[in-house]
Amino acid sequence: MKLDPYRIKEDFPILSTLTPNGKPLVYLDNGASSQKPKSVIDGTSKYYEEENANIHRGIYHLSQHATELFEKSRIKASHFFGSPCAKSMIFTRGATESINLVAQAWGRANVSEGDEIVLSVQEHHSNLVPWQMLAQEKGAILRFIPIKEDTTYDLSNLDSIINRRTKIVAVSHMSNVTGTIHDVKPIITRAHQVGAKVLLDGAQAASHLKVNLTSLDVDFYAFSAHKMMGPTGVGMLYGREEILEAMPPWLGGGDMIENVDLEISTYANLPAKLEAGTPNIAGVIGFAYALDYLTKLGMENIHEHEMEITEYALTKLNRLGGITIYGTDDLDKRGGVISFTLEGVHPHDVGSILDEEGIAIRVGHHCCQPLMKLWKIPGTCRASFYAYTTKEDVDSLVASLEKVKSIFSRVAKR
Structure with a gap:
């Protein structure tokens, strides 16, 4: 099904607003965080207005209802991502916390001196x-x-990089800098051959691709709700059930225990064991509305639309001249993200001038300083797209970049 981004935009209140200088907002920073449809905003508000209570503890109706909504969100996420079981889906504050959970809980229990941890240079x-x-x-x-x-x-040297000393491989499924969709299957296969575990950072891929955790055959998968049209402060960690069962808790506190004595405690079953304390209940419930919205659009349709927009943007940007675009030319291997630099113009200057035109992009190192050092640049400009991005949005970006070039051309001639 071909998406209509103009129709979709009507579902996002912020996309019809004006910036402080009176320009229509052109939002092209979806790699950092997506905008929220009205259904997510209303669903989150409804919780606070009509359903607010703590979960898993109360025997009164309101608490039980909130618990039911919270756990329905977990089940919905499990189905959305093709997880073998819902209790393997652990709620966290975001992809960052999900990765830290694995590093601290699984890592401390399983990694020893001399063991090897395999990452990539663009994490x-x-x-x-x-x-x-x-x-x-x-x-x-x-x-x-x-x-x-x-x-x-x-x-090319995967068999030597991932070897019998490797304990875990942790790499991104899709690059947040270039949008490159990585071929992770050979990495997963090789890691499992030597008995190593694999964690995929799915913060970008989960937002833009149809992800099936069962077919991926991955041990851990981390992602955030706020990049998927959901609220901030909510993420998930998928882990194989048997691995999560064997993991010690990372955080101690309420709701993750079975029995507590003064000097020793026993822990609850999954998923509670790894979810200490009162969670972001409203955010988790709001995430369920976001998953409903994404399901209605269809992840395959979102990806197809982003590829059309990306191809259009690459064609228009390449005509500018004086521009360097980072990433693969193979559209089948990239998502809706374009990183670029303009010759003779610092990315921060580009971002500031575009902001005056109402265009929101991300500039800087994108939390990938080692990659920027590899490329010997201070940073890039990054335009990132989503289901509501139109070709007119891209035209506005290109026209504003022409203005940037014109301004710095005049400065250079002084």
Whole structure:
């Protein structure tokens, strides 16, 4: 089904607003966070107005109803992502916390001195720093999968990088910088051959691709709701049930226990064991509305639309001249993200001028400083698309970039 982004935009109140200088908002920073449809906004508000109570503890109707809504969101996410069972879906505050949970709970129990942790050179800091911390604590060794010039993973030496000393491989499913959709199957297969576990950072992929956790055959998968039209402060960690069962808790507190004595405690069953304290109940319930909305659109349709927009944008941007675009030319291997630099113009200057035109893009290192250092640049400009992005949005971006070039051309001539 071909999506109508103009019709979809009507469901997002913020997309009909004006920026402070009176310009229509052109939102092209979906890689950082997506906008929210009215159904998610209303559903979250409804919880606070009509359904607000703590969960899993109260025997009164309101608490039981809130608990039911909360757990229905878990089941809905399990079905959406093709998880084998709902209790393998752990609610967190976001993809960052999901990765930290694995690094601290699973990692501390399973990684020892001399063991190896395999990452890639283009990981988001959220999938780099937690493993650095674990390696420093345990005396483990970090190894890195390199990337090719087109930013896809270089798997030519995979058998030596992932070896019998490897304990876990943690890589991104889709790059937040370039939108490159990585071929992770060979990585998963090789890791399992040597008995290693695999974590995929799905923060970008979960928002834009049809992800089936069963067919991926991955051990851990981390993602955030706020990039999927859902509320902020909500994420999930999928883990194989038997791995999660064996993991010690990371956080201690209420709701994750079975019995507490003064000097020792026993822990609850999954998923409660890994969900200490009062969660973001409204956000989790709001996430269910976001999943309903995405299901109605269809993830395959969203991806098809983004590819059409990306192809259109790449064609228009390449005509500008003086522009460097990062990432693969193979549209089958990239999502709706384009990172670029303009010759002679710092990305922050580009972003500031575009902001004056009402265009929101992300500029900087995108929490991928090692990648920027590899490319020997301070950062890039990143335009990232979603189901509500139109070709007119792209035209506005390109016209504003022409203005940037004109301004800096005049400055250079002084």
